[in-house]
Amino acid sequence: MTDAAHLRRRTEELLAAHPPATTDRLDFLRARFDAGLAWVHFPQGLGGLGVPRSLQAVVDAELAAAGAPDNDPRRIGIGLGMAAPTILQYGTEEQKSRLLRPLWTGEEVWCQLFSEPGAGSDLAALGTRAVRDGEDWVVNGQKVWTSSAHLARWAILIARTDPDLPKHKGITYFLCDMTDPGVEVRPLRQITGEAEFNEVFLTDVRIPDAMRLGEVGDGWRVAQTTLNNERVAIGGTAVPREGGMIGKIAATWRERPDLRTHDLHQRLLGLWVEAEVARLTGVRLRQQLVAGQPGPEGAGMKLNFARLNQEISGLEVELLGEQGLLYDDWTMRRPELVDFTGRDAGYRYLRSKGNSIEGGTSEVLLNIVAERVLGLPAEPRTDKDVAWKDLAR
Amino acid sequence: MSAQPDLLYSEEEEALRAAVRDLLTDHCDPAGVIARTESDTPHDLPLWKTLADSMGLAGLLVPESLGGQGATHREAAVVLEELGRAVAPVPYLTSAVVATEALLACGADDLLTELASATTVAALAVGLHVSPEGAVPHVRLENGALRGELTGIADAAVADVLLVPADDGGLYAVRTADAAVTVTPQVSLDLTRSVARVRLDGAAGPRLGDAGPAVRRALRSGAGLLASEQLGLADWLLTETVRYLKERKQFNRQVGGFQALKHRLARLWLEVAGLRAAARNAADALVTGADTDVAVAVAQAYAAHVAVRAAEEALQLHGGIGMTWEHPVHLYLKRAKADSIAYGTPGAHREALAEAVDLRAP
Numbered sequence: 001m002t003d004a005a006h007l008r009r010r011t012e013e014l015l016a017a018h019p020p021a022t023t024d025r026l027d028f029l030r031a032r033f034d035a036g037l038a039w040v041h042f043p044q045g046l047g048g049l050g051v052p053r054s055l056q057a058v059v060d061a062e063l064a065a066a067g068a069p070d071n072d073p074r075r076i077g078i079g080l081g082m083a084a085p086t087i088l089q090y091g092t093e094e095q096k097s098r099l100l101r102p103l104w105t106g107e108e109v110w111c112q113l114f115s116e117p118g119a120g121s122d123l124a125a126l127g128t129r130a131v132r133d134g135e136d137w138v139v140n141g142q143k144v145w146t147s148s149a150h151l152a153r154w155a156i157l158i159a160r161t162d163p164d165l166p167k168h169k170g171i172t173y174f175l176c177d178m179t180d181p182g183v184e185v186r187p188l189r190q191i192t193g194e195a196e197f198n199e200v201f202l203t204d205v206r207i208p209d210a211m212r213l214g215e216v217g218d219g220w221r222v223a224q225t226t227l228n229n230e231r232v233a234i235g236g237t238a239v240p241r242e243g244g245m246i247g248k249i250a251a252t253w254r255e256r257p258d259l260r261t262h263d264l265h266q267r268l269l270g271l272w273v274e275a276e277v278a279r280l281t282g283v284r285l286r287q288q289l290v291a292g293q294p295g296p297e298g299a300g301m302k303l304n305f306a307r308l309n310q311e312i313s314g315l316e317v318e319l320l321g322e323q324g325l326l327y328d329d330w331t332m333r334r335p336e337l338v339d340f341t342g343r344d345a346g347y348r349y350l351r352s353k354g355n356s357i358e359g360g361t362s363e364v365l366l367n368i369v370a371e372r373v374l375g376l377p378a379e380p381r382t383d384k385d386v387a388w389k390d391l392a393r
Numbered sequence: 394m395s396a397q398p399d400l401l402y403s404e405e406e407e408a409l410r411a412a413v414r415d416l417l418t419d420h421c422d423p424a425g426v427i428a429r430t431e432s433d434t435p436h437d438l439p440l441w442k443t444l445a446d447s448m449g450l451a452g453l454l455v456p457e458s459l460g461g462q463g464a465t466h467r468e469a470a471v472v473l474e475e476l477g478r479a480v481a482p483v484p485y486l487t488s489a490v491v492a493t494e495a496l497l498a499c500g501a502d503d504l505l506t507e508l509a510s511a512t513t514v515a516a517l518a519v520g521l522h523v524s525p526e527g528a529v530p531h532v533r534l535e536n537g538a539l540r541g542e543l544t545g546i547a548d549a550a551v552a553d554v555l556l557v558p559a560d561d562g563g564l565y566a567v568r569t570a571d572a573a574v575t576v577t578p579q580v581s582l583d584l585t586r587s588v589a590r591v592r593l594d595g596a597a598g599p600r601l602g603d604a605g606p607a608v609r610r611a612l613r614s615g616a617g618l619l620a621s622e623q624l625g626l627a628d629w630l631l632t633e634t635v636r637y638l639k640e641r642k643q644f645n646r647q648v649g650g651f652q653a654l655k656h657r658l659a660r661l662w663l664e665v666a667g668l669r670a671a672a673r674n675a676a677d678a679l680v681t682g683a684d685t686d687v688a689v690a691v692a693q694a695y696a697a698h699v700a701v702r703a704a705e706e707a708l709q710l711h712g713g714i715g716m717t718w719e720h721p722v723h724l725y726l727k728r729a730k731a732d733s734i735a736y737g738t739p740g741a742h743r744e745a746l747a748e749a750v751d752l753r754a755p
Contacts, residue, residue, distance in 0.1 A: 257755070265752075269694070277667040277691065280670035300663040300666055370659040376635065376649040377647050
């Protein structure tokens with residue numbers, strides 16, 4: 001039997017044993033995980049069957065057709081997209097069997113404790129300290145830009161375990177229990193008025209050594225798995241033509257002939273073309289991945305996405321004229337999801353300013369393209385052989 | 394739009410690319426192209442014959458039953474990428490794509506056979522600047538003879554046959570050997586694809602069919618596949634500039650290590666990656682017939698800016714050497730700028746798009 005046919009049969013068996021209409025949502029998700037149909041490329045026993053990732057579509061299509069509940073992937077994106085692949089690659093058997101199932105079902109939300117006020121683009125300069133104390137590590141420091149921290153049960157955390165080594169070498173990766181009394185989460189209000197993110201203060205947080213991920217001092221390498229997956233998650237989703245922000249402004253243009261000017265028309269068409277080309281670039285990138293020839297285009301997708309979101313939403317506010325003078329709501333709220341299309345143009349304009357900062361600034365990404373894709377010389381590295389404690393700050 | 398376009402290159406397409414590139418490496422070096430632009434024969438007809446004889450490129454789009462290769466726009470696009478990379482002065486786009494499409498629309502089998510064998514070069518006698526939706530100038534038909542003047546006809550200087558729209562709505566095939574036909578080269582911005590003035594003083598030739606649909610089809614294919622030529626230009630310019638900036642040293646370091654320049658090149662790379670997707674999409678849409686007008690308009694609305702900017706960036710980043718006649722970057726700048734007008738400007742294609750996707754003007 002082919003893998004696809006086998007998966008289809010297993011999916012039918014799952015549906016027969018746990019009819020979605022009469023099964024509790026969480027019970028169904030747990031059963032799906034245990035049947036190896038959660039993420040089929042994961043190993044058996046960890047929600048998968050060890051078959052190619054591309055076959056997930058077979059399972060998803062069957063389940064969607066049967067009206068089965070999903071695990072609300074947008075709500076648990078950090079867990080699915082960043083924590084899970086890192087735990088799978090570096091975790092102990094105990095960590096994998098304890099953590100991956102509730103991560104996938106969404107029972108336990110994850111957040112990411114990486115960025116710090118003093119370590120943004122230069123993440124490896126981070127200063128949160130972890131000091132060994134018996135079987136535990138004691139962690140002190142401050143993290144920032146942490147989405148979902150107020151909902152999270154667990155965090156992926158990188159901290160400095162040896163300040164006498166150069167910055168990349170003294171970092172260790174931990175899985176942090178967010179219910180520890182030393183963890184304090186404060187909302188961080190943004191220019192949009194809401195607080196999507198948090199500041200997280202860590203004061204004498206105790207993490208058992210069993211919750212270290214990878215070797216002591218190997219945290220930077222472990223974190224690369226997480227960060228590579230983050231950029232895929234931010235720039236790599238499939239969209240139809242006029243998906244995303246260009247669809248909103250196109251709809252306004254069609255509905256409001258009174259707003260049209262020749263200048264706005266030319267700029268709209270220019271951005272429409274660029275958005276369509278960016279979409280096609282993404283289609284091509286995915287076709288390359290499916291064909292097993294990953295292209296370097298992925299490095300540039302997020303650059304496109306950030307610039308176009310900013311330019312399109314900026315034009316949209318201008319197009320709206322008098323209505324562009326208004327804002328829908330400045331109330332301080334804590335959204336669970338970032339919804340670019342559910343709110344007004346002013347919100348999109350302000351929120352998209354973050355797109356060229358979060359997940360790697362556009363300037364850093366341009367360096368990455370120039371160095372890794374074009375092979376141009378790297379930036380001078382004056383900090384490479386200097387102990388972290390002696391760096392300028 | 395249910396089926397996804399195939400935006401990759403097949404193994405056969407990559408093999409075709411490698412063969413064309415090898416041949417151009419041997420027969421079309423930049424110094425030779427520059428020297429030829431100032432000779433009496435700016436077109437490289439020996440190279441054209443080699444491409445036709447050894448690879449059948451003259452008849453790539455002609456059905457096998459008529460002596461051609463029976464290939465598709467996808468393969469023609471790959472050939473154009475390579476010809477663009479070399480700014481090769483051969484009448485491929487004009488004869489083997491645009492004129493061939495007009496002849497296919499008219500079912501002019503005999504001429505197609507002639508073109509496929511490369512014994513004949515044809516040119517559509519429509520100014521290179523005309524877009525697929527644009528107004529098409531024509532000559533007068535008087536007592537069975539054609540009279541009038543047409544300008545901006547690309548590669549007419551090497552054409553044996555001109556496909557001429559006349560005021561009766563027909564498309565006529567006229568031999569340039571006819572004494573009533575005068576072709577006068579115009580001093581052209583693009584040194585490697587020059588345009589010419591065509592004068593007909595009572596020329597005669599068979600009526601091939603209706604000019605309207607044939608010209609539209611020809612110009613649409615020309616516009617769609619021109620994007621692949623523009624991709625070839627931009628790809629060469631980026632590659633060559635990156636190579637040069639790794640080699641060139643000032644201030645005791647490689648110039649390509651300065652972040653101001655790295656970022657410019659990274660942005661250009663991103664645009665070239667976009668153009669590759671758009672150009673493949675246009676070529677694929679010309680084959681499948683799905684969403685073709687939008688795919689061609691998107692590619693042409695995007696491509697000109699990328700190719701021209703690649704040339705302008707290459708010139709600036711080469712410094713003084715980029716400004717010399719000796720360095721080939723000017724050939725690419727001139728071609729890229731002329732290409733931004735060929736088969737309609739980006740603005741003309743945006744206008745077409747405004748209709749096609751319902752984003753109407755005020």
